[in-house]
Amino acid sequence: MSFVQVRDVWQRYGTRSIIERVNLSVEEGAFISIVGASGCGKSTFLRLLLAEEQPTRGEVSVAGAPPAREPDRARGVVFQRYSVFPHLSVRDNIVAAESFGTRLGWLWGARLREAKARADATLARIGLDHVAGHYPAALSGGMQQRLAIAQALTARPRILLLDEPFGALDPGTRVQMHDFLTELRAENPMTVFMVTHDLAEGFKLGDRVLVFDKPRWDPHAPDAYGATITYDFDARHGGIPYHHLREKVDEPAFAKA
Amino acid sequence: MRLINRKPGRVLAIVLAALPFVAVALAYTIGSEMRLAVNPQDRLLPAPATLLDTAIRTFTEAERRSGRILLWHDTGASLFRLLSGVGIAALLSLVLGLVIGLLPVMRGTLSNFVAVISMVPPLALLPILFIFFGLGELSKVVLIVIGTAPVMTRDLAQRVLEIPREQIIKAQTLGASSLVIALRVVLPQVLPRLIINMRLSLGTAWLFLIAAEAVASETGLGYRIFLVRRFLAMDIILIYVLWITLLAFLLDWALRALSRRAFRWLEAGL
Numbered sequence: 001m002s003f004v005q006v007r008d009v010w011q012r013y014g015t016r017s018i019i020e021r022v023n024l025s026v027e028e029g030a031f032i033s034i035v036g037a038s039g040c041g042k043s044t045f046l047r048l049l050l051a052e053e054q055p056t057r058g059e060v061s062v063a064g065a066p067p068a069r070e071p072d073r074a075r076g077v078v079f080q081r082y083s084v085f086p087h088l089s090v091r092d093n094i095v096a097a098e099s100f101g102t103r104l105g106w107l108w109g110a111r112l113r114e115a116k117a118r119a120d121a122t123l124a125r126i127g128l129d130h131v132a133g134h135y136p137a138a139l140s141g142g143m144q145q146r147l148a149i150a151q152a153l154t155a156r157p158r159i160l161l162l163d164e165p166f167g168a169l170d171p172g173t174r175v176q177m178h179d180f181l182t183e184l185r186a187e188n189p190m191t192v193f194m195v196t197h198d199l200a201e202g203f204k205l206g207d208r209v210l211v212f213d214k215p216r217w218d219p220h221a222p223d224a225y226g227a228t229i230t231y232d233f234d235a236r237h238g239g240i241p242y243h244h245l246r247e248k249v250d251e252p253a254f255a256k257a
Numbered sequence: 258m259r260l261i262n263r264k265p266g267r268v269l270a271i272v273l274a275a276l277p278f279v280a281v282a283l284a285y286t287i288g289s290e291m292r293l294a295v296n297p298q299d300r301l302l303p304a305p306a307t308l309l310d311t312a313i314r315t316f317t318e319a320e321r322r323s324g325r326i327l328l329w330h331d332t333g334a335s336l337f338r339l340l341s342g343v344g345i346a347a348l349l350s351l352v353l354g355l356v357i358g359l360l361p362v363m364r365g366t367l368s369n370f371v372a373v374i375s376m377v378p379p380l381a382l383l384p385i386l387f388i389f390f391g392l393g394e395l396s397k398v399v400l401i402v403i404g405t406a407p408v409m410t411r412d413l414a415q416r417v418l419e420i421p422r423e424q425i426i427k428a429q430t431l432g433a434s435s436l437v438i439a440l441r442v443v444l445p446q447v448l449p450r451l452i453i454n455m456r457l458s459l460g461t462a463w464l465f466l467i468a469a470e471a472v473a474s475e476t477g478l479g480y481r482i483f484l485v486r487r488f489l490a491m492d493i494i495l496i497y498v499l500w501i502t503l504l505a506f507l508l509d510w511a512l513r514a515l516s517r518r519a520f521r522w523l524e525a526g527l
Contacts, residue, residue, distance in 0.1 A: 050430070070429060071426055071430045072429070072430065072432070073431065073432040075430050076430055077426060079423040079426075079427070082421035082424055083423060083427055085427075085442060086522055087445040087446050088522075089522075096428075096431060096441070100428055100431040100432055100433035100437055100441065101431065101432030102437070103434070103436075103437075104436070104437065105433060105434075105436075105441040106441070137522065151427075151431075152427075155430065155431050155432065
């Protein structure tokens with residue numbers, strides 16, 4: 001049984017079909033990039049994985065659990081914007097990943113001190129320790145996204161969902177963020193789903209690249225049919241999965257000739 | 258250079274800011290002198306010197322019958338009514354606003370109700386309040402609450418709804434319950450708005466307070482103004498009006514200072 005299992009999922013708002021017949025199974029630790037034109041249900045699919053929405057038909061299960069009905073700690077998420085809490089300092093944003101799960105949302109005494117120490121260690125690792133006391137608004141876009149990713153990971157989710165996380169960053173920062181994400185994945189392997197507009201980014205980071213598109217199209221009723229996964233690329237080894245395989249040469253036969 | 262690009266320097270800015278005040282004071286003085294020149298007994302526009310005289314008397318001299326300085330007594334009574342009214346309204350609107358903004362079930366139940374309630378003209382309810390709550394403090398406080406709470410509630414609920422959906426989702430993925438989301442994500446972010454609402458409501462609250470005091474009261478700034486009106490004591494009325502204006506200004510300033518000190522994250526931009 002695979003780690004994330006999507007079985008025959010359809011999503012429809014009223015008469016508008018967004019996605020249809022989506023089937024997917026993902027191994028634990030895989031990095032899945034999701035690409036496609038605007039309005040092709042990429043973000044809808046991510047919301048279904050997040051359990052923010054329930055599919056009209058079919059079901060999504062993560063780590064063998066029954067389909068979730070609302071977002072929970074098994075799912076970490078980073079959006080393009082508004083992913084960190086503006087009223088909490090950088091350190092408190094990380095601590096929030098531990099304290100929000102408690103009954104009143106606050107940690108006290110020794111537990112708070114431990115959580116703060118862990119948060120400081122995390123911040124040192126991602127290079128944000130010098131701004132630990134600042135508020136997110138004082139951070140650059142790249143730093144905010146780094147903070148958002150670290151915050152999501154502090155809650156130890158089973159899957160990490162990234163909704164165009166680097167879409168609002170400039171190209172240089174974007175490359176830095178790719179390296180940052182790759183490093184984090186090397187340290188603790190995790191299952192990631194990333195929606196992106198950038199094909200190169202999708203292939204660079206992903207183990208698999210899923211393309212969402214509408215296979216059926218009625219020009220008189222553009223909303224009648226939804227999008228589905230039309231391509232499922234193996235993106236390892238730069239998107240050329242078999243080039244490292246050597247052709248087996250039948251040596252004895254060759255020698256005879 | 259276009260007018261929209263012309264900015265006053267520092268000295269000019271101060272002069273410009275003072276200009277309207279000086280102009281009003283000047284106009285008053287001239288008007289007063291013109292009237293007093295025709296009729297030295299005129300009471301409508303007392304001379305500035307008379308005003309100053311009255312001011313010193315009202316702020317320092319005790320009334321002979323009760324031995325109390327009436328102005329301070331009136332100020333205490335009025336501020337108590339005003340602040341308890343606005344305070345209760347703020348608390349009420351905070352709770353209702355959070356509940357309406359966060360919980361779809363409560364939104365479905367209450368949002369239309371609050372919208373209708375906020376359309377009821379509060380002053381029209383004043384007789385009812387006097388009948389139900391008596392002529393004491395309660396009816397005046399209730400009038401202020403009824404007059405300010407519904408608008409504050411609607412605004413606050415709207416602000417809660419305007420908090421980016423992403424943050425609410427994110428909090429859920431960090432394991433936050435509805436209560437934790439309300440207390441740790443939404444509440445801190447709408448508190449600055451609550452202070453702004455209080456500042457905006459203070460104007461209306463003064464209106465309701467003075468109206469209620471004018472109709473039925475035994476003490477209070479509004480009561481005093483409407484009492485001395487019978488003797489055409491313009492000097493006292495003017496002093497009270499200036500005093501109320503100063504109080505309102507100070508309250509507004511205090512709330513703004515509080516907001517700036519308490520919510521540093523609002524101004525944390527680069």
